[in-house]
Amino acid sequence: MALLxxxxxxxxxxxxxxxxxxxxxxxxxxxxxxxGPNGAGKTTLFNCxxxxxxxxxxxxxxxxxxxxxxxxxxxxxxxxxxxxQKVRPLAKLSVLDNVMxxxxxxxxxxxxxxxxxxxxxxxxxxxxxTAFPAGGLxxxxxxxxxxxxxxxxxxxxxxxxxxxxxxxxAESEEIIRxxxxxxxxxxxxxxxxxxxxxxxxxxxxxxxLNSGEKLAEGTPEExxxxxxxxxxxxxxx
Amino acid sequence: MRRPPxxxxxxxxxxxxxxxAMLLVLAGLYAFPSFVQSPYxxxxxxxxxxxxxxxxxxxxxxxxxxxYSVGHAAYFGAGAYGTMILLQKWEIAPWKGVFAGIAAALxxxxxxxxICFRLRGPYFVLASIAVAEIVRLTALNLPNVTNGAEGIxxxxxxxxxxGGRVVxxxxxxxxxxxIGLTLALFTILxxxxxxxxxxxxxxxxxxxxxxxxxxxxxxxxxxxNCALGISATLTSxxxxxxxxxxxxxxxxxxxALDLSVQIVLIAIIGGIGTIFGPVVxxxxxxxxxxxxxxxxxxxxxxxxxxxxxDSGLGVFLKENLAHAHVLIYGILVVVVILFMPEGVxxxxxxxxARKKG
Numbered sequence: 324m325a326l327l328x329x330x331x332x333x334x335x336x337x338x339x340x341x342x343x344x345x346x347x348x349x350x351x352x353x354x355x356x357x358x359g360p361n362g363a364g365k366t367t368l369f370n371c372x373x374x375x376x377x378x379x380x381x382x383x384x385x386x387x388x389x390x391x392x393x394x395x396x397x398x399x400x401x402x403x404x405x406x407x408q409k410v411r412p413l414a415k416l417s418v419l420d421n422v423m424x425x426x427x428x429x430x431x432x433x434x435x436x437x438x439x440x441x442x443x444x445x446x447x448x449x450x451x452x453t454a455f456p457a458g459g460l461x462x463x464x465x466x467x468x469x470x471x472x473x474x475x476x477x478x479x480x481x482x483x484x485x486x487x488x489x490x491x492x493a494e495s496e497e498i499i500r501x502x503x504x505x506x507x508x509x510x511x512x513x514x515x516x517x518x519x520x521x522x523x524x525x526x527x528x529x530x531x532l533n534s535g536e537k538l539a540e541g542t543p544e545e546x547x548x549x550x551x552x553x554x555x556x557x558x559x560x
Numbered sequence: 561m562r563r564p565p566x567x568x569x570x571x572x573x574x575x576x577x578x579x580x581a582m583l584l585v586l587a588g589l590y591a592f593p594s595f596v597q598s599p600y601x602x603x604x605x606x607x608x609x610x611x612x613x614x615x616x617x618x619x620x621x622x623x624x625x626x627x628y629s630v631g632h633a634a635y636f637g638a639g640a641y642g643t644m645i646l647l648q649k650w651e652i653a654p655w656k657g658v659f660a661g662i663a664a665a666l667x668x669x670x671x672x673x674x675i676c677f678r679l680r681g682p683y684f685v686l687a688s689i690a691v692a693e694i695v696r697l698t699a700l701n702l703p704n705v706t707n708g709a710e711g712i713x714x715x716x717x718x719x720x721x722x723g724g725r726v727v728x729x730x731x732x733x734x735x736x737x738x739i740g741l742t743l744a745l746f747t748i749l750x751x752x753x754x755x756x757x758x759x760x761x762x763x764x765x766x767x768x769x770x771x772x773x774x775x776x777x778x779x780x781x782x783x784x785n786c787a788l789g790i791s792a793t794l795t796s797x798x799x800x801x802x803x804x805x806x807x808x809x810x811x812x813x814x815x816a817l818d819l820s821v822q823i824v825l826i827a828i829i830g831g832i833g834t835i836f837g838p839v840v841x842x843x844x845x846x847x848x849x850x851x852x853x854x855x856x857x858x859x860x861x862x863x864x865x866x867x868x869x870d871s872g873l874g875v876f877l878k879e880n881l882a883h884a885h886v887l888i889y890g891i892l893v894v895v896v897i898l899f900m901p902e903g904v905x906x907x908x909x910x911x912x913a914r915k916k917g
Contacts, residue, residue: 328611373775399777407775413768424765427758428777436758476777 324387327372327403327480327510332381333533334364334371341367343535344381349480354506355513356526356543360555363532364406365515368398369482372513373396373405386479399428404478408485408515410465414458418449418468421457425475429536436475443471463494468500474510481512482550487521499525523547533553565639589741593728593734598888604732607804609740610798611846614615615749615838617794620754621822622821625787626767627677628685631692632823634672635700637791637815639799644712644809645705660737660799666789666794673785689817691843696815711810737781743801744839747794751835754790763787767833795823808823829896831903840905844896845889852888857881 327347332391334342342364349355358366371378372422374395383390385403393401404425413421417448422440423433430436445449447467457468466486487495495518502525505510516522522529523543531538531546533555539546546552592601622628642661646652652660676687699706706712719729728735754760762783765773774780782911803809813819821843830841851857858881861867868872881888900907 369791375775393781394772395774396777397778399775405775407772411769413772413774414767420764422760423775424761424778425776427761431758433756433758433761436761452759472776533691 324403325349326386326514328382328384330382330384332368332371332378332383334367334376335379341536342371342378342532345532345537346381347530347537347540349511349513351479351511352506352509353479353511354502354525356522356529357513357515357532358451358517358519358522358546358548359538360533362534363521363558364535365448365532367535368532369484369513369515372398373482391533398475399478402428402477402479404476404480405475406466406469406473406484406486408488410469412457412460412465412468414456417454417458418444418460419453421468422471422475425472425477428476440471440475440479442454443474446474447471448497462489463497465492466490466494466498467501469549470498474505477516479511481510483512483514483516484516485517486518487518495521572782574692585634586745591736593674593737597641597732602737604847606733606740607738607846607850608708608850609737609744610802610805611826611842612744612839613740613747613798613801613839614795615746615824615830616751616882617791617798618823619751619827619832619834619838620763621787621791623827623837624689624754624760624763624767625784627647627784627787627789628690628824629676630685630696630817630824631690632791632795633817634668634692634695635665635795636799636819636823637695637811638668638792639710639796639801639810640704640798640803640809640814641799642716643800644803649715651718653720654804655720657758658797661792661796661800665792669788670785670839671782672783673788676787677781677784679894689820690814692820693817696817699815700811700856706811709810709812711808711813714807716803717807732779740801740805743797748796748839750790750794750836755835759783759786764833788798814897825893829893829903831905832903834903837903837905841903843906847890849889852881852884855881 328348330346332342332345345368357368359365365375372383372390374390374393374397377392385401388401390398413424416424419437421439423436424442426436426439430439431531441453443452447470448469449464449467452464457465462466470486471481487498490498491506499521502512502514514522514525526543528541529546531542531552534538538555539549539552541549592605596602605638618629618632631678639658639661643654643657645757646657647654647823672688672691676684676691677688700709702708720727720735730736745875754763762773762778765778766780766783770780798816826845827838827842828841829844830839831837855878858877861877862869862874867877869878896904901909
């Protein structure tokens, strides 16, 4: 059975359809790439899936459960966690405290939360900065912090919104390795990314959105060979 | 496992010194009335405790959770009226009436929370002011219950007795001193407990970024209401204490916007989101207000010979400085907010950190 099913999801803002009739499903353990030009509705879809917007139409089913109308905190508790395109560190709290906030989603004990948090901080290799206030981190470190923090909520499905945006090639490479390592642990991931090379390398399947609609879906090889996708990205002629 | 310090740099040695200093201060505070009998000195100390209780309670919702309520007079008034009404109408002793005050404040906080927490930022501030004003106007227009604008004057305070033995009859200010001190320590303890628990993490996460906190599994309305409930409970304690001490309450003193603003200022001036910030705020603001009100400043200027008493300026200061206390108070507040955005405590910490290198 699919872990996540998106069934005919539409989201309207007034007359504007940010998503219209999008359907696809994800199996456990896979990485799904979500790509599309700016304004294609990728982040809106994330927001619909994680409870920030109620979808106008359609259904989101996660692990056999209908998710429509659930608040983001419930969504997180049920095992679906997201990062933010524009990173949102809890600036005045230390790196450790940031990740502990995530870990406290699963435990009420601070010492247990600290252990869980340290584990994830080591995974993203921020252990030299644990006591540092998150507001003073570089953009690369903030992105890693964001990943450590959602990992600490122990998600079954992780939704990463442009975690490589604004990073230099070396930092991007680190994030790619991180995403693949997370996959190894059996966490399913949906990844929005603009870096085509990266998305082709990590994704098992890719969904292409354009003007809110699903344009294509397939393996990376199929997507590259799809003339419609090429047109959407490069323009016709 | 020991928690690493928030700010880089060793803290363990300093914290031991701090602990010893704190115990010394505590012992000094408990011994204070045996050395100082002056009722005025005791009165100032009691006002300091009251300020601390109010500042610490606001700090939970404003400083830790980042929800700037400017309507805390509503909870203060709930405590004051709850205690006073029960005492005057049914002769229920204040130490039982306090709990009625707490219950009233809690119910009020749930109502206010469920309305105002739909709003964010400045809109929340405005809504909190509006609701507190509604509470004030309601109290003003319910003379059967609250005695309206006339207020309630306490006619008789029964002695506090435990197991038949009279502990105190409340003739001097000393019992109030100890009650105030104990309540102030209690609110500091509650703040410490909050900061060192899951609640503290959730509150601060909400303060730093609501949406991020929400996405990390934090139920926003649950934790905001929880913070407001704790804050309202402690504020109502301050209100009950005030009512028993001053023995007179009316809507313009215990339910006024003035009071709400003052509660906020104690925390902001001292340093919000820290355990001892409100203590510092109270130490700054209470003596300041008192000095200006009692015209100590004009007296000092004259006595020190800076200004001659019979000169035009001397007469002017003597007659008018006391009236200008609100103005001077306001200017000082603006100066502190402009130059010490982290509050006095934050400013001192920054200075000492800079000295260390």
